[in-house]
Amino acid sequence: MRQQTVFGAYAGFYDTLYADKDYEAECDFLEQVFGPRGVATGASVLDLGCGTGGHVVPLALRGYAMTGVDRSAAMIDRAAAKVAEEGVGADLVVGDIRTVAFERVFDAVISMFAVVSYQLTDADAAAVFATARRHLRPGGVFVFDVWHGPAVLSQRPEVKTKTVAAADGDEITRVARPTLDEAARTVEVAYDVTRTSAGVVVERTAEAHVVRYFFADELRALLREAGFGGVTVGPFGDMSREPTEEDWNISVVARVI
Ligand SMILES: C[S@@+](CC[C@H](N)C(=O)[O-])C[C@H]1O[C@@H](n2cnc3c(N)ncnc32)[C@H](O)[C@@H]1O
Incomplete structure (x- = not known):
């Protein structure tokens, strides 16, 4: 048996293992968050930890200008193959989301499926939030999800x-x-x-x-320190109520104030 780096060999199994994951529904949720916050079709979206492009491809097909970053070259290769297969445009970059720097800003930043939970220290989570913050225009939206401590x-x-x-x-x-x-x-x-x-x-x-699992209050504090406001937390894909200990995954929406 081979012991691999994280999301190395696993990348080859990723899409098969998560074939039941409803990325279209997650993109519907993202659009429900975007719409009232002034992010519409045609907007630019940066996907931090884009993996195999589960959100990049459908959002590109819906007309968003997508850029994806992931530190796993194996995951990015798979995302690139899907982007080519669908004939959509998207920029895909191998990089670390704690430090990556583009010379531009975006209308929205997403980081979906527990990517932030792979940041094990406050410093690493803060670095990802700083990346999101410096790549967003004023009023821009940041959407991510993490494992929920109480659950x-x-x-x-x-x-x-x-x-x-x-x-x-x-x-x-x-x-x-x-x-x-x-x-x-x-x-x-x-x-x-x-x-x-x-x-x-x-x-x-x-x-x-x-x-790493997070608690809503520590996320609010880290986001505030990174320059975000308007923070709302809900069960995964549902911003209509506060999460409880029944909710293993929670979604977080924040805006640049
Ligand atoms: C569970 S996967 C989620 C992938 C994708 N967002 C999705 O929804 O299918 C987590 C991804 O985050 C990436 N990741 C975690 N920490 C990262 C970091 N510091 N820099 C870049 N990518 C990172 C991993 O390589 C992996 O592809």
Whole structure:
């Protein structure tokens, strides 16, 4: 079994493992957030931690001018293939979202599917918020989601197994073994992924992902320090109510004031 860098070999399984993730619905949610805040079709959107382009491609197809950044070249390669396949325009860059710098601003910045939770220290989260802030025009919108502390602490992470069929008929199985570290406010998830063809394991890889959970108040403080205002927090994809300990993922919307 190969031990890989985070989102290295895992990138090859990513789209198959998350084929059930409804990116179109998430883009509907993003547009519901954008619209009342003056971000419309044709606007420029920077996707921090864009991965395989799950939001880049549908938003580009909806007419947004997309730029995506990710530190995993393997994830960016897959995003680039999808962008080419769909014949849409999008700028895709390999880079670290704590430090990346474009000589321009955008109408909106998104960072979807727990990207900010991969920033394990306050300094790293603050660096990502600073990246978002310096790339937004006045009034620009920042939308992201993270793991929610109250839910992680009350539900507790558990071992989970997911099996999905790949397009070629192979079976992909991912076993996720979590270890909670309450002092660090993180969960280390050891992923073990196998590809089985006609009952025989033909590929196996392992990656450890360390994910930090956040509390709404600490997010508000970090965002305020980065120069954001108008912060609202809700369950993932739903800004109509405060999140509870039932909500493992929470969405956050902030604006440049
Ligand atoms: C769970 S994936 C989400 C990808 C995509 N946003 C989606 O919704 O499918 C998290 C991504 O964040 C990227 N990432 C995490 N920290 C990063 C950093 N500091 N700089 C650049 N990319 C980062 C990872 O490489 C990975 O592709």
